[in-house]
Amino acid sequence: MKIATWNVNSIKARLANVRAWLGDAVPDVALLQETKTVAEAFPASEFEELGYNLAVAGQKSYNGVAILSKHPIEDVVDRLPGDEGDDQARYIEGWIDAGAAGIRVASIYLPNGNPTDSPKYPYKLAWMDRLGAHARALLAQEEPVILGGDYNVVPADGDVYDPAGWADDALCRPETRARFRALVHLGYTDAFRALHREGGRYSFWDYQRRAFEADRGLRIDHLLLSPQAADRLEACDIDPVPRGWAKASDHTPVWCVLSAQI
Secondary structure, eight states, rough: OOEEEEEOOOTTTTTHHHHHHHHHOOOOOEEEOOOOGGGGGSHHHHTTTTTTEEEEESSSSOOOOOESSSSSEEEOSSTTTTTOOOOOOOEEEEEOOOGGGGGGEEEEEOOOOOOSTTHHHHHHHHHHHHHHHHHHHHHHHTTOOEEEEOOOOOOOGGGGGGGHTTTSSSSHHHHHHEEEEEEEEHEEEEHHHHHOOSSSSEEEEEEEGHHHHHOOOOOOOEEEEOHHHHHEEEEEEEEGGGGGGGTTBBBBOOOEEOOOOO
């Protein structure tokens, strides 16, 4: 089973690119972030034509997450537990009913947190604490789980082109990285890092100053696997090609492949 994550930076603006990549890469499951539309306006038919079922959590002009799956999606949760007052569309989870290869997936758009001297950074850290609590609860179910998405976290200096220049950014601050490490230490595996030890591999390049052409990037899109999913991990990589297309998102897809069963 092939599972991909991609911050599309507006599903309507990138519709042609997303459809093209799905047609070429043919993931069984695609986790999308920053769709920037309410669920009712999501172009569902464009993906149903490609054989996908959908689960969508939307918000006008901001945020928004979705799950696309070649298999039925069951047991959908469309908000991160832990704060009933938080109405930002940043999390959606569901069970992919693929028989023996079934898996629970979540599409995550974690808060950016900048500027760090504003309420946005405490919100980011509190959101990460909630994610950690929920991730722990998911492990207790002893299911294969993939928590995929735009984490807005640079895990280590090798994951950013200019570590010193980004040291005080919300994506790289020690408090941010500590919470990401805490997720991994619960028992989750960073699928890309498990198979690729080299630095300088990125999933995001800013639109400014021809960052993509100069490879001034960051690795902030991640697939975290529970032990039951990690045992099935066969491959994982970043596909930089869509970042070079016309009208590209500033992110590019990250994908992994799991065996049908152990």
